[in-house]
Amino acid sequence: MLRPDKKTILLILLAVAVMGGMVYALYATGLMDLLTSKNRLLQFIRENRFHAATIFIGMQVIQVVAAPLPGEVTGFVGGILFGPVWGVVYSTIGLTIGSWIAFMLARLLGRPIVERIASRETIERYDYVMKHKGLLLAFLMFLIPGFPKDILCYILGLGHMRLRDFLIISATGRLLGTVLLTMGGTFFRDARYGALFTVIGLSLIIILLVMIYRERIERRLQRITGVMHKDDKEKTPPER
Numbered sequence: 001m002l003r004p005d006k007k008t009i010l011l012i013l014l015a016v017a018v019m020g021g022m023v024y025a026l027y028a029t030g031l032m033d034l035l036t037s038k039n040r041l042l043q044f045i046r047e048n049r050f051h052a053a054t055i056f057i058g059m060q061v062i063q064v065v066a067a068p069l070p071g072e073v074t075g076f077v078g079g080i081l082f083g084p085v086w087g088v089v090y091s092t093i094g095l096t097i098g099s100w101i102a103f104m105l106a107r108l109l110g111r112p113i114v115e116r117i118a119s120r121e122t123i124e125r126y127d128y129v130m131k132h133k134g135l136l137l138a139f140l141m142f143l144i145p146g147f148p149k150d151i152l153c154y155i156l157g158l159g160h161m162r163l164r165d166f167l168i169i170s171a172t173g174r175l176l177g178t179v180l181l182t183m184g185g186t187f188f189r190d191a192r193y194g195a196l197f198t199v200i201g202l203s204l205i206i207i208l209l210v211m212i213y214r215e216r217i218e219r220r221l222q223r224i225t226g227v228m229h230k231d232d233k234e235k236t237p238p239e240r
Contacts (some may be wrong), residue, residue, distance in 0.1 A: 045081060052081060053090055060094025064150045065101050075178055079185020087182035092171060095178065099153045099170040106157025114154045122148070126155050135165055142173025144206075149174065 045052055059074050074094075078087035106114050114123060138156060141147045149170075156166055180203055187196035 053086075056081060057090050057094040057097070060091055061098040061101065064095060064098025064153065065105075072181060075181030076185040076188070079182035079187075080189045081185075083189075084179075084182055084186045087185065088175075088178055091178045091182060092175065095174050096167060096171045098150075099174075100163075100167060102150065102153035103157040103163065103166055103170075106154040107163075111158060114158060117154050118148075118151045122151060123155055123158075126152065135161070135169055138166075139169040139173045142170055143176055 056074075056078060060078075063074050075087075075091050078091045081087065082090055111123075138152070138161070141152055142149055153166075153170065180199055184196055184199045184203070187193070187199065
C-alpha cells in the first residue's frame, strides 16, 4: 500500500492551491472569458501575434531562471494561446533560452548563486550527475515529470558538462512534458474535455509516482551511473 510522506502530501496540497489560485485569478481578471471564447481568443492572437509570442517566450524564460510561475501553468497556457504546433515551438524556445541563462549563471558565478536557488542538500543529492558528466542520466531527469528541471539547470552549470551537450539534452528532454502540457491547453481551448482529462490524469499519475518513489528512482539512476563510469574506466587504456 502506498504511503506518501508528509513532504509529498504538502507538495500535492501546494500544487492544488496554486492551480486553484490560477483559476480564481483567471475568473477575477476576466481572462477566463477570453480564453474560453474561441473566436475572441483567435481574434486577439491574430491582432497581437508578435507581441503575444514575445511575451509568452519571455514568461517561459523567467519561469526557468527565477521560477515565479510554475512551468506547468505557462506550458498549458501556450497550448491555449497558440495551439499544438506553435505552442510547443514557443515553449521550447523560451525554455531553452531560460535553461541556457540558468546554466551560464551557475557556470560564471559558481556555487553561491546556486545555493540561493536550491538548498545545499538538493545540490549534494545531484552531485553525482556533475561528477560523472552523465548525459544520459541528465536527459532522463529532464524527461521524467516530477524532477526539479529548472534547479537542475543551475546544478549542471556547476559541473563539467559542455554547454552544447547541456542545451541538447535540456531541449530534447523537456520536449515530452512540453508536448503534453501544450496538448492539454489545446484540448481545453477546443472544449475537448475528455481528451483533456485523459492527458491531465496520465500526467498526474506519472508525477505522483515520481514524487512518491523519487528517492528510489534516484538511487537506481545513481547505480546506473556508477556502472557506466566503472565501465568507462575499465575501457580506458593505462598510461605508459
